[in-house]
Amino acid sequence: MDMAGPTPSPPQTQIICKSVQELVISSAGDDNLPQSYVYRDGDSGGVIGSFDLPAMEIPVIDISLLKSSSSPTGETELDKLKSALSSWGCFQAINHGMETEFLEKLRALGKEFFALPMEEKHKYSRAVDDMEGYGNDMVLSDQQILDWTDRLYLSLTPEDERKLNYWPENPKCFREILNEYTNKLREIVELLLKAMARSLKLKEDSFLDQYGERAIMTGRFNFYPPCPRPDLVLGLKPHSDGSAVTILLQDREVEGLQFMKDDQWVRAPINIPHALLVNVGDQVEIMSNGIFKSPVHRAVTNSEKERTTLAVFCSPQAEMEIGPVEELVDEKRPRLYKKVKNYTSSYFQYYQQWKRPIDAVKI
Numbered sequence: 181m182d183m184a185g186p187t188p189s190p191p192q193t194q195i196i197c198k199s200v201q202e203l204v205i206s207s208a209g210d211d212n213l214p215q216s217y218v219y220r221d222g223d224s225g226g227v228i229g230s231f232d233l234p235a236m237e238i239p240v241i242d243i244s245l246l247k248s249s250s251s252p253t254g255e256t257e258l259d260k261l262k263s264a265l266s267s268w269g270c271f272q273a274i275n276h277g278m279e280t281e282f283l284e285k286l287r288a289l290g291k292e293f294f295a296l297p298m299e300e301k302h303k304y305s306r307a308v309d310d311m312e313g314y315g316n317d318m319v320l321s322d323q324q325i326l327d328w329t330d331r332l333y334l335s336l337t338p339e340d341e342r343k344l345n346y347w348p349e350n351p352k353c354f355r356e357i358l359n360e361y362t363n364k365l366r367e368i369v370e371l372l373l374k375a376m377a378r379s380l381k382l383k384e385d386s387f388l389d390q391y392g393e394r395a396i397m398t399g400r401f402n403f404y405p406p407c408p409r410p411d412l413v414l415g416l417k418p419h420s421d422g423s424a425v426t427i428l429l430q431d432r433e434v435e436g437l438q439f440m441k442d443d444q445w446v447r448a449p450i451n452i453p454h455a456l457l458v459n460v461g462d463q464v465e466i467m468s469n470g471i472f473k474s475p476v477h478r479a480v481t482n483s484e485k486e487r488t489t490l491a492v493f494c495s496p497q498a499e500m501e502i503g504p505v506e507e508l509v510d511e512k513r514p515r516l517y518k519k520v521k522n523y524t525s526s527y528f529q530y531y532q533q534w535k536r537p538i539d540a541v542k543i
């Protein structure tokens with residue numbers, strides 16, 4: 181199955197709308213809240229829900245211990261990884277080899293970019309038909325409920341496919357730091373994919389074999405301005421990621437991410453500022469034949485504080501055919517997913533229609 185093929189319905193006229201930040205500047209309070217952002221009863225289970233949700237007990241994994249399973253600590257950490265990914269589908273990664281100061285520089289890149297004057301940011305605005313660049317939701321239908329977020333979306337690898345015209349020249353160190361982060365994450369993702377395979381008693385290249393030499397990494401700085409009605413507006417609608425693995429650098433001070441577990445929303449904590457939040461995307465769920473879970477998550481808004489995060493989506497090369505690793509298919513666990521190529525290409529059309537693209541490849 182090629183995901184570049186049939187999709188729910190073709191994109192309709194697209195309208196580029198004002199950035200959320202501009203809306204906040206131009207409207208003085210909730211009387212002016214545009215209806216296109218508002219959830220009404222009946223949309224996705226109705227209201228956004230309670231604000232005192234439980235915090236999740238998210239597993240913390242020392243990824244420096246995942247390099248070898250020959251020591252007892254390595255073995256324990258691999259077991260923790262397996263259990264984290266098959267129950268939650270996510271964990272906080274510590275000892276990833278990046279200094280706290282470096283992560284702070286990265287956080288500052290996003291904050292400083294979104295704090296630039298509008299005219300300056302508009303130099304990097306995405307084109308109507310392009311995902312990349314500065315902007316907000318692609319509007320594909322009148323019914324679409326918009327996300328209360330502005331983004332800067334950049335392709336990071338393959339390096340020769342970077343569109344540098346979208347990479348801000350201000351802050352000055354933007355390109356250098358983001359490039360360094362990309363290189364670090366590339367190593368981390370390789371390490372994780374090997375460890376995931378070993379945790380399932382597979383050969384360590386079992387997932388990497390489906391990954392290709394020109395793997396795709398895209399970075400998205402998400403900026404959530406304060407919102408007058410967090411009870412009616414979401415920062416990001418419920419979704420699971422179309423990636424193989426996503427690495428999220430959360431805001432240091434402001435929470436907002438929530439995961440769905442046993443039909444309940446739970447808050448992702450920000451208690452470890454130097455941790456990276458790693459979550460499985462649909463493509464690892466497919467490759468692991470459903471053993472590892474691609475969790476549904478969303479971002480809520482905050483009436484007082486703005487929030488900035490950086491998500492990096494890591495996926496196999498588009499031409500690679502991915503599917504459940506053969507050793508994970510047997511009578512007890514029949515094949516759950518078809519083989520698929522180019523999984524992320526139609527992701528957003530499903531996303532905007534509240535559909536999970538992974539349902540389209542289930543057997």
Ligand SMILES: O=C(O)CCC(=O)C(=O)O
Nearest residue numbers: 400402436437479489491
């Ligand atoms: O900003 C967040 O906390 C979540 C970001 C996210 O889920 C995404 O960009 O896919």
Ligand SMILES: [Fe+2]
Nearest residue numbers: 419420421477
């Ligand atoms: Fe996500």
